[in-house]
Amino acid sequence: MRIVVCDDxxxxxxxxxxxxxxxxxxxxxxxxxxTEAIIAVKTxxxxxxxxxxxxxxxxxVRCAQELARLEHPPxxxxxxxxxxxxxxxLKANAIGCLLKPANKDELxxxxxxxxxxxxxxxxEIRKLEDPTARPVREHIAARTHRGVExxxxxxxxxxxxxxxxxxxxxxxxxxxxxxxxxxxxxEFEDRLFRVHRNAIINLSYLDYLETLDAGQYQIRFxxxxxxxxxxxxxxxALRDKIQSM
Numbered sequence: 001m002r003i004v005v006c007d008d009x010x011x012x013x014x015x016x017x018x019x020x021x022x023x024x025x026x027x028x029x030x031x032x033x034x035t036e037a038i039i040a041v042k043t044x045x046x047x048x049x050x051x052x053x054x055x056x057x058x059x060x061v062r063c064a065q066e067l068a069r070l071e072h073p074p075x076x077x078x079x080x081x082x083x084x085x086x087x088x089x090l091k092a093n094a095i096g097c098l099l100k101p102a103n104k105d106e107l108x109x110x111x112x113x114x115x116x117x118x119x120x121x122x123x124e125i126r127k128l129e130d131p132t133a134r135p136v137r138e139h140i141a142a143r144t145h146r147g148v149e150x151x152x153x154x155x156x157x158x159x160x161x162x163x164x165x166x167x168x169x170x171x172x173x174x175x176x177x178x179x180x181x182x183x184x185x186x187e188f189e190d191r192l193f194r195v196h197r198n199a200i201i202n203l204s205y206l207d208y209l210e211t212l213d214a215g216q217y218q219i220r221f222x223x224x225x226x227x228x229x230x231x232x233x234x235x236x237a238l239r240d241k242i243q244s245m
């Protein structure tokens with residue numbers, strides 16, 4: 001199963017991650033606050049979230065309430081140092097509440113319990129586990145000076161390689177992410193198109209292909225004055241794409 005681990009204490013979080021991996025499951029994201037946990041869940045679509053209760057910014061109970069509003073919320077297992085939170089955990093529709101330090105056998109038992117969901121829930125999980133059926137992300141997560149920000153794919157003009165990062169040009173400005181152009185191109189193949197070894201564009205903002213001197217070409221975008229060079233290697237495919245749009 002795909003699992004998000006959220007705890008603001010590094011040692012506690014590392015322990016949970018280790019147990020999850022040893023039990024044969026996959027940790028798809030880690031978070032230190034309820035806010036980060038919500039972003040991780042929206043981005044990764046996990047089956048389960050292991051959630052601390054006492055955390056800064058947003059506690060685990062409030063986080064669970066927000067997650068419950070999602071169309072496909074993950075199963076929630078609280079992991080807390082305070083046993084008096086058990087009632088709050090049950091009210092937040094958690095399938096389990098474990099006391100820190102998490103006992104390996106108890107955690108594995110709780111994870112096994114999460115497998116025994118009703119048939120409808122299991123069907124949704126299978127869809128998420130199948131890469132061909134999993135819903136395509138509608139956001140890109142980027143860490144900025146303001147924290148973790150979600151950038152809507154529909155608001156992004158283009159992605160360009162910037163040394164070891166990828167630069168994202170969107171309606172609100174520019175951010176850097178640590179994903180690769182190849183991964184983005186494959187995931188959003190219906191919306192993104194490669195125009196250069198170092199650049200992919202959002203087809204929704206493609207205005208026209210402009211001819212320059214010496215047989216060079218560049219992309220003009222709708223809404224911004226910036227341009228991107230088109231490589232000769234990708235020019236024929238881009239022309240075909242424009243004709244089919």
